[in-house]
Amino acid sequence: AQKITQTQPGMFVQEKEAVTLDCTYDTSDPSYGLFWYKQPSSGEMIFLIYQGSYDQQNATEGRYSLNFQKARKSANLVISASQLGDSAMYFCAMRSNTGNQFYFGTGTSLTVIP
Amino acid sequence: KAGVTQTPRYLIKTRGQQVTLSCSPISGHRSVSWYQQTPGQGLQFLFEYFSETQRNKGNFPGRFSGRQFSNSRSEMNVSTLELGDSALYLCASTARDRTITGELFFGEGSRLTVL
Numbered sequence: 567a568q569k570i571t572q573t574q575p576g577m578f579v580q581e582k583e584a585v586t587l588d589c590t591y592d593t594s595d596p597s598y599g600l601f602w603y604k605q606p607s608s609g610e611m612i613f614l615i616y617q618g619s620y621d622q623q624n625a626t627e628g629r630y631s632l633n634f635q636k637a638r639k640s641a642n643l644v645i646s647a648s649q650l651g652d653s654a655m656y657f658c659a660m661r662s663n664t665g666n667q668f669y670f671g672t673g674t675s676l677t678v679i680p
Numbered sequence: 681k682a683g684v685t686q687t688p689r690y691l692i693k694t695r696g697q698q699v700t701l702s703c704s705p706i707s708g709h710r711s712v713s714w715y716q717q718t719p720g721q722g723l724q725f726l727f728e729y730f731s732e733t734q735r736n737k738g739n740f741p742g743r744f745s746g747r748q749f750s751n752s753r754s755e756m757n758v759s760t761l762e763l764g765d766s767a768l769y770l771c772a773s774t775a776r777d778r779t780i781t782g783e784l785f786f787g788e789g790s791r792l793t794v795l
Contacts, residue, residue, distance in 0.1 A: 599780035
């Protein structure tokens with residue numbers, strides 16, 4: 567069974583600072599994809615970044631980077647130079663190639679302080 | 681390219697009623713999934729449709745059902761509504777079938793309140 571764990575219900579970060587949101591996962595599938603989504607108060611889920619289990623390098627997308635440690639089964643999201651607009655819920659998710667179901671963590675609420 | 685469109689955005693029902701939610705995926709996407717999001721349970725998978733066939737179903741009672749039409753549009757129905765069905769219902773589509781790549785594209789959700 568697949569499981570995603572996000573242990574930080576809420577996080578605070580000063581504007582312009584970097585912040586790391588934790589995500590660990592559990593799966594027996596040999597290949598899988600890891601995703602991060604942002605959900606502002608409006609409700610829409612916004613895709614941020616993707617990491618494949620076979621990717622050798624950590625993924626980066628602008629101010630977002632994914633710290634992927636396969637042996638530890640962790641896929642932490644790093645947001646650099648935080649902005650007020652980064653205040654939102656962040657969800658870590660996983661999919662395997664056996665179907666199209668995504669497995670989500672419980673999310674981390676990030677608040678950026680001016 | 682238009683995104684995933686969900687209607688209605690907000691609705692209020694009373695216990696015992698039924699509700700139908702609609703979702704139009706991104707053009708060309710054949711896989712449509714539904715998720716229920718509540719503050720206590722996070723995002724929970726309801727079901728996934730591909731080419732009009734339900735391929736996967738989450739752990740929800742039979743009151744929750746869905747279907748997909750030939751144009752990939754999908755509907756989900758909840759009968760005999762209970763207070764606990766109050767939630768944000770998110771529809772998502774993906775272009776990539778049964779791979780580890782390809783993100784889900786989400787609609788803005790239908791927020792259901794059951795009184």
